[in-house]
Amino acid sequence: MKIKEKLFNKRKEILLLITVIFIFLFLCELSLMVFPGILGPAVKNQFLTKYNTTEKGIYFTEENTGMRLMKPNFETTAYYNDYYWIHKTDSRGFRNNKEYQQADIILLGDSIIYGHGVNYEQTTGYFLEQQTDFKAYNMARQGDSAFEEKYLLKKYGKELNPKYVFYFFFENDITDLTILLTPKEMEYFVFEQDLNDFSFTQSKKKQGIKEFLFNKLLEKSKIALALYTIFVMHNQNVVYPEKPDVNSLEWQYEEKAIKQMKTFSDSINAEFIIVPLTKDEKQTQKLNEIAQQNQIPIIQTKELMFNEQYRLKNDRHLNEEGHKKLSEILTNYLNKKT
Structure with a gap:
């Protein structure tokens, strides 16, 4: 009985730990959504920018060429460096009124x-x-x-x-x-x-499967995107060529x-x-x-x-x-x- 009880208690501890970690990550994600600038302007830019091919982003990838193009007839509010502006494209996908x-x-x-x-x-x-x-x-x-x-x-x-x-x-x-x-x-x-x-x-x-999954993680998780942005900031010479x-x-x-x-x-x-x-x-x-x-x-x-x-x-x-x-x-x- 003592062995079963120990195993039961151990499982409870592990479950409790997992629950605490989950709640902590959830609160972190929520905090970053509500206060996108809490980790600085660079991270805020990555949270709010529309310069990407996500559902809310202004770009899509042209299937036959792989070229990144702006979505045609698309309107949204764009953000960067504390500036907001209206992004609106014509039928060709360019910014004309x-x-x-x-x-x-x-x-x-x-x-x-x-x-x-x-x-x-x-x-x-x-x-x-x-x-x-x-x-x-x-x-x-x-x-x-x-x-x-x-x-x-x-x-x-x-x-x-x-x-x-x-x-x-x-x-x-x-x-x-x-x-x-x-x-x-x-x-x-x-x-x-x-x-x-x-x-x-x-x-x-x-793009390989690893890159695809990594990009999806960055798209869905504020924590992952914040950590990646901070890594890039501290490794500029690695990420960006001279x-x-x-x-x-x-x-x-x-x-x-x-x-x-x-x-x-x-x-x-x-x-x-x-x-x-x-x-x-x-x-x-x-x-x-x-x-x-x-x-x-x-x-x-x-x-x-x-x-x-x-x-x-x-x-x-x-x-x-x-x-x-x-x-x-x-x-x-x-x-x-x-």
Whole structure:
């Protein structure tokens, strides 16, 4: 009897321990849901961001290509770094406040041109239409680099039939290529792929069962997401690669992609223009060289990029005044053309 009683008590202890752990984890999950900022701004960003492919996120994965695209005709309230804004897309999945059958201008870029942190009426595309007689189509998305942008230009450029294609380069675009593509994929594009061939592969996008389950855990558990975010914060050098040198394979990819977008723009009778959005002098010099070698117009933005009054506080993206200033720079260029 004593042995049975001991076993019974032991099971009770184990059950009690499991119950306490379950209640503790439940309370932690509940606390993180109610107070998402309790562990700091970085964790709060990960809790509330819509920059993902979850049910509430703004993205989905295109089945035949694996390309991450924004959901068409989708509206939600987005969040990052204590900024909230309305995210609303058109039927193609881009952030425009109306449908365009044709556009005079296409804007290619990342989150800066997309309008991270501000509402549509505070973006470069909106101000550009107010300051000119042109219809400006915002094709920019958070996280995009030349890899995605050349694909999007090819996919939608011909039907939009623009007069101008503005290609906005941000300083992290090169690092994005390192994260997105393997060296073999970049080498194939740089040394073998024809300028008129826009096909691509992304081996890094293939997801095994472990990665799938891990991503699901991050999606469903606030605790897991918080721990992962804290790990990333303390291991930046492991998770994020260093900025590639201007003579790197990534820069060779960038140059070839620019040539490809220029060639395609020429084929639809559109002028392709480079607009650097970087403080990095070496990057600016490299882009100037690429522009000169390929007879591509380039618009300098130093007066914008080196002035903190045009940035969101505690965030490197443009504020409303920054978007307005960038639009003025573009408008000045367009006025000289007409």
